[in-house]
Amino acid sequence: MRGVVERLDNEGLGVVRLGKKEVHVPFTAPGDEVEIRRWRKRKRTLVATDFEVITPSPMRTEPKCPHFGICGGCLLQHIPYGEQVRFKSDKLSRILGFDVDVVPSPVIYGHRNRIDVVISTKGVGFRRRGTWWDAVDIEWCPVFGDSSRKVLRSLRDFIEDFKPSLYEIRRNEGFLRYIVIREGKFTGELMVNLVTSEGSLPGEFPGYFDYATAVYWSVNRTKSDVSYGDVERFWGSEFIREKLDDVTYLIHPNSFFQTNSHQAVNLVRRVAELVEGERVLDLYSGVGTFGIYLAKRGFSVEGIEANPFAVEMANKNARLNGVEATFTVGEDRNVENLSKYDTVIVDPPRAGLHPRLIRKILKDKPQSIVYVSCNPKTLRANLDELVGAYSLDAAVGLDMFPHTPHVETVVKLKLKV
Structure with missing residues (x-):
């Protein structure tokens, strides 16, 4: 059956109307004429699994990655970047119910500071889109940059020389599972x-990676298909460093850091612009990305984070930067006395704020909330619960993830008087 892509859905798939049905087609652009031969139901959505673009849309641009269209990493490389930003602004405005401009990423290739590369009997690369068992063999990753080519070449040399077994996920067999590459884009x-x-x-x-600042060996002792494990040993430096303006952060294999360093600079700057008063609570503080940046600018910062290792890294980062910011282990639902802070920064996981935390915000009524969100749907739900006591003061999107449908949002709420 043939049809024309009318628009992109919130996940970046092209929407084609076939009679009374809507079929969502990956890797397509508005204006594409497509032939759809097969689809499957994913939740309540029909997603094409066998299709062909018959007449390309004039909107299309040439993807930089030769694996685009089969790799599960990028979905929108065929869409001109300006159109990607417009799509994300429209998406945020539609979900949140008010207009939101999106700040483009300063760099749209070579911007990622981390990639997790599968090592499997199917290949060394990324998961093939729509599968959990298959992999697309790659030589390098354009969204990470040239150093990925060097690392993957060294890995293949090691595999050829020593012939270790590669992982087969369906049987949970094999020795090599992932290679994770991280790079300080500013260091x-x-x-x-x-x-x-x-x-x-x-x-x-x-010795195959003697050009790297830090080489780690981690062991995943579980059947879970995850790209981390217990650190067995390391060679070289214990950490690599990244810089956002005048703040230096230590990066460890098991610590989270914003994956687009170039845009992370804009993110921390924007959050700093929105903070009011002197006393700041950095909730879901991670390795101190926001808190230490703010402490460097004279704010009095306390951070709370559930992950003990992240708290350890945050306190290391505070000492490294010579700032007086205190980070402690705690759960979002158990925070107390929010009224003593002028601004509360929240950067929750995709599930959004814990209901108990929302109740405490409404009870303690801190003057200002800066909400950093990676999921506009849960952000919208949380805003609906807070809107009775708070008014929207500012909102902006930041494209942390070029060539994907994902977008970061920063919202400032002020207590109503």
């Missing part, structure tokens, strides 16, 4: 983290 420091099953790693392994 040039490079980390290579090999994630394996339990076993013996040849002593020659780190």
Whole structure:
């Protein structure tokens, strides 16, 4: 059956109307004429699995990655970047119910500071879109940059020389599972983290990556298909560093950091512009990305984070930068006395704010809330609960994730008088 893509849905799939049905087609653009031969139902959405673009839309641009269209990493490389930003602004405005401008990423290739590369019997690369068992073999990743080519070439040399077993996820067998590459985009420091099953790693392994700042070996002792594990040992530096303006952050294999350093600079600047008063609570503080940046600018900062290792890293980062910011382990639902802070920063996971935290915000009534969100749907739901006591003071989107449908949002709420 043939049809024309009318628009992109919130997930970046093209929407084609076939009679009374709407079929959502990946890797298409508005104006594409497509032939759809097969689809499957995913939740309540029909998603095309066998299709062909018959007449391309004039909107299309040439993807930079040769694996685009089969790799599950990028979905929108064929859409001109200006149109991607417009799509994300429209998406946020539609979901949130008010107009939101999106700040473009300063860099749209070579911007990612982390990629998690599958090592499997199917190939060394990323999961094939729509599968959990298959992989697309790649030589490099354009959204990470040229150093990925060097690392993957070294990995293949190691595999060829020592012939370790590669992971087969369906049977939970094999030694090599992932290689995670992280790079300080403003420092040039490079980390290579090999994630394996339990076993013996040849002593020659780190020599294949003698150009890296830090080389790690981590062991995943579970059946879970995850790209982290217990650190077995490391060579070189224990951390790599990244800089956002005048703040330096230590990066460890098991710590989270915003994946687009170039746009993360704009994110921390924007949050700093929105903070009011002197006393700031940095909730879901992670490694101190916001808190330390604010402390460097004279704010009195306390951070709370559920992950003990992240808290340890945040306090290391505070000492490294010579700031007086205190980070402690705690749960969002258990925070007390929010009224003593002038501004509360929240950067929750995709599920949004815990209901108990929302009740405490409404009870304690801090003067200002800066909400950083990676999920506009849960942001909208949380705003609906807070709107009785708070008014919207500012909102902006930041494109942290070029070539994907995802977008970060920063919203400032002020207590109504």
